[in-house]
Amino acid sequence: xxxxxxxxxxxxxxxxxxxxxxxxxxxxxxxxxxxxxxxxxxxxxxxxxxxxxxxxxxxxxxxxxxxxxxxxxxxxxxxxxxxxxxxxxxxxxxxxxxxxxxxxxxxxxxxxxxxxxxxxxxxxxxxxxxxxxxxxxxxxxxxxxxxxxxxxxxxxxxxxxxxxxxxxxxxxxxxxxxxxxxxxxxxxxxxxxxxxxxxxxxxxxxxxxxxxxxxxxxxxxxxxxxxxxxxxxxxxxxxxxxxxxxxxxxxxxxxxxxxxxxxxxxxxxxxxxxxxxxxxxxxxxxxxxxxxxxxxxxxxxxxxxxxxxxxxxxxxxxxxxxxxxxxxxxxxxxxxxxxxxxxxxxxxxxxxxxxxxxxxxxxxxxxxxxxxxxxxxxxxxxxxxxxxxxxxxxxxxxxxxxxxxxxxxxxxxxxxxxxxxxxxxxxxxxxxxxxxxxxxxxxxxxxxxxxxxxxxxxxxxxxxxxxxxxxxxx
Numbered sequence: 236x237x238x239x240x241x242x243x244x245x246x247x248x249x250x251x252x253x254x255x256x257x258x259x260x261x262x263x264x265x266x267x268x269x270x271x272x273x274x275x276x277x278x279x280x281x282x283x284x285x286x287x288x289x290x291x292x293x294x295x296x297x298x299x300x301x302x303x304x305x306x307x308x309x310x311x312x313x314x315x316x317x318x319x320x321x322x323x324x325x326x327x328x329x330x331x332x333x334x335x336x337x338x339x340x341x342x343x344x345x346x347x348x349x350x351x352x353x354x355x356x357x358x359x360x361x362x363x364x365x366x367x368x369x370x371x372x373x374x375x376x377x378x379x380x381x382x383x384x385x386x387x388x389x390x391x392x393x394x395x396x397x398x399x400x401x402x403x404x405x406x407x408x409x410x411x412x413x414x415x416x417x418x419x420x421x422x423x424x425x426x427x428x429x430x431x432x433x434x435x436x437x438x439x440x441x442x443x444x445x446x447x448x449x450x451x452x453x454x455x456x457x458x459x460x461x462x463x464x465x466x467x468x469x470x471x472x473x474x475x476x477x478x479x480x481x482x483x484x485x486x487x488x489x490x491x492x493x494x495x496x497x498x499x500x501x502x503x504x505x506x507x508x509x510x511x512x513x514x515x516x517x518x519x520x521x522x523x524x525x526x527x528x529x530x531x532x533x534x535x536x537x538x539x540x541x542x543x544x545x546x547x548x549x550x551x552x553x554x555x556x557x558x559x560x561x562x563x564x565x566x567x568x569x570x571x572x573x574x575x576x577x578x579x580x581x582x583x584x585x586x587x588x589x590x591x592x593x594x595x596x597x598x599x600x601x602x603x604x605x606x607x608x609x610x611x612x613x614x615x616x617x618x619x620x621x622x623x624x625x626x627x628x629x630x631x632x633x634x635x636x637x638x639x640x641x642x643x644x645x646x647x648x649x650x651x652x653x654x655x656x657x658x659x660x661x662x663x664x665x666x667x668x669x670x671x672x673x674x675x676x677x678x679x680x681x682x683x684x685x686x687x688x689x690x691x692x693x694x695x696x697x698x699x700x701x702x703x704x705x706x707x708x709x
Contacts, residue, residue, distance in 0.1 A: 242268040242347060248303045248374055249287050255432070256288050256299070259440040261532065261567055263539055263560060264292045264357060271337050272344040272351040282351045286334040287372075289345075291357040292442045292564065294364045297449075298334050300327035303374040312383075316411035317402035319376055325402065327371035328417045328424045335367050335422070356556055368449050369424045371417075377429035380412040386506050389430040389467025390414050394456040416456065423453045431468030434509065438472055443570040447490070448475060455493045455502075462501030466508070473512035474504045521705040528575035530582060535566050538653070538668050562670035565606050565651050573600030576702045581610055581653075588612045590658035593631075595691075597639050605648030607673070609636050612657040628654050629667045634687040636671050641684035642692060647673035 244250040244267040253267035269289045270282030288299035304323040307315040338345065339362035345355040359365070373390075381388030396415030400407040417424040427435060439445040452471070456463050465471040478494050480487045495502055512518055539559065569577065577600045584596050591614050599607040613628045632654040640650055654667040676684075 241266060244268055244287070246301075246303065248301050248372070252288050252299060252301050252372060252432075255436045256290060259436050259445060260290045260292065260297075260442050261535055263535075263563060264442065264567065265290050266347060266355065266357075269355055270346045270349055270351060271341065272346060280351050282346055282349045285337060285345060286330060289334075289355075290442070291355075291359060293568070294360040295366050295368065295442070295446050296335075296338060296359065297368045297370065297446075298331050298338075299370045299372060300330040300334075301372040301374070302327045306375045306379045312411050313404060313409055315379075317404055317409050320402045320409075323373040323375060324371055324414065324417060324424075324426055327373060328369070328421075331369040331371065331424060332418075332421050335369065338367075339365060357560060358557065367422070368446065369422060370449075371424055371426050372428075372432055373426055374429055376412060380428075381430075383412065384506075387430040387434075387467060387469055387509065388428070389434070389469045389509075390426065390428050391467060392456070392463065392465040392471060394461070394463045419457065423457060425449060425452070427468060431472075434469040435472050438476060441567075441569070441571050441574065443568055447570075448472065451475070451491075451493060455495075460500070461495065464501070465504040466506035469509035470504050470506065471508075473509040477508075477512055477515075477517065517705045524704075524706050525571055525575055527582065528571055528578050530578035531566070531569070531574035534578075534581070534653070534666075535563055538566075538666055539563055541666055559668075562651060562668055565649050565670060568606075569600055569604065572702065572704050573604070576600045577608060579702075584610055584612065585655075585660055585663070588657045588659055588662075590614060590662060593657055595635055597635075605673075607639065607643065607647050607650055609639055609650065609652045611635055611652065611654040613654060614657040615662075625665065625667065629669070632667055633669055635691055636669060637680065637684035638687040638691045640671055640673050641681070641688040644673070644676075649673055 241262070242253075244253040249267060253265070256265035256267065259265075266289050268287060269285045271285045272280055272282055274280040286298050287301040288297075290297035290299075302323040304319055307318050309315055338359060342359040342362075343354075344351075345359070347353040347355060376390060377388035380390060391410075391413045393410070393413050393415045396410060396413055398416065398418055401409055401414070401417070403409070414426045417426065435448070436445070439448050452475070455461065465474070475491050475493055478492055480490055480492045480494075482488055493502065577598070580596060580598050584594055588594050593614055594610075594612045596610045597607065598610075609632070611628070611632050613624075613631060615624045619627075632652045636650050636652040640647065650671040650673050652667075652669045652671075656662045656664055
């Protein structure tokens with residue numbers, strides 16, 4: 236769907252990772268197998284693969300390295316593990332560290348193709364602001380791990396295992412199928428396997444939810460003095476998702492977290508936490524309620540497709556990739572619960588829409604994002620040419636957004652407006668998208684906004700709405 240030619244990935248494992256990436260992070264921010272241009276003197280050339288998946292979103296950069304290595308079958312289980320670890324995990328980590336250095340040192344020499352003709356489209360953050368998340372996807376050990384210990388085959392986590400202790404049989408006694416801190420001196424590396432990759436990316440399938448988990452997990456595992464052990468990454472993420480901070484004085488109140496009681500030396504998460512979690516009423520209720528939220532994901536993808544250059548009135552006169560990406564990024568940074576609320580508000584508005592009646596809804600999903608949304612459904616009168624209707628609709632959309640900006644100035648960071656035809660789902664044939672900076676006034680904009688507010692918000696009706704993550708479970 237992108238105007239840029241995207242690499243689908245090489246091996247079957249890389250293609251699977253690419254599909255997971257586009258599902259979780261959406262096609263605009265997820266790119267399989269990008270390349271680095273080794274020759275600084277020319278744009279073209281023989282590019283070298285940078286990593287297996289690169290995700291860039293705001294200041295977050297997620298680098299994936301996918302390694303599929305046959306698990307050895309000698310009579311020595313420790314030797315089998317150390318050999319596989321060096322080929323899969325250690326080699327993958329080396330690729331990640333190399334990719335990170337390149338992105339920080341040569342951000343303008345990253346391309347989508349081997350010939351280095353198509354530059355990486357999403358602007359990379361400055362090196363000083365870049366928050367890098369390193370992920371090795373190590374295939375090949377889950378089957379042997381499951382055969383040895385049962386369960387799902389997810390590798391065990393133990394933060395007491397550091398660096399060479401994973402593989403150096405001369406100085407240490409490595410624990411097969413156990414991963415800790417790969418190389419703390421170079422930066423934390425997350426290690427997913429066949430079992431945990433789908434579990435984590437399936438449960439945390441928005442950029443915000445995924446990154447929050449990675450950051451909280453890393454902070455816990457590198458915490459000095461805490462001993463952390465888990466039977467598998469899937470059990471670890473289940474423990475995280477089932478734990479919500481109830482301390483109203485805590486900065487993470489209402490968020491998922493890893494609870495550690497005062498005075499405790501660490502956390503141990505036993506086998507079966509994942510199994511019990513996905514069978515629990517809590518998860519079943521949440522899963523059912525989340526189904527409607529994917530309307531928001533689909534809307535983002537559709538808006539990107541239909542606001543390309545040459546389309547009528549997308550983002551006013553600016554149809555550049557950078558401008559469109561900036562507006563859609565605001566929508567994509569919403570976590571899954573917020574997307575559920577926004578999608579529900581948008582769907583209900585469309586369902587209640589009559590062919591000859593326009594509808595406007597102004598809403599925000601969560602209080603802490605600083606982003607507010609305005610949805611407009613405008614009737615398309617019979618006989619009015621499409622271009623004239625789209626021009627009128629975009630003008631109305633911008634006026635309503637300016638009115639909201641005037642009404643909430645100082646309390647809104649960004650405003651996103653989406654418009655479509657009135658009259659229910661069957662009537663919708665096009666969308667318009669706009670966004671405004673809610674914190675500053677541009678030339679003549681404040682006066683225009685004040686006029687729009689006086690005209691458009693005479694009979695506004697306010698309402699509140701609350702959504703529980705697991706609606707049917709207290």
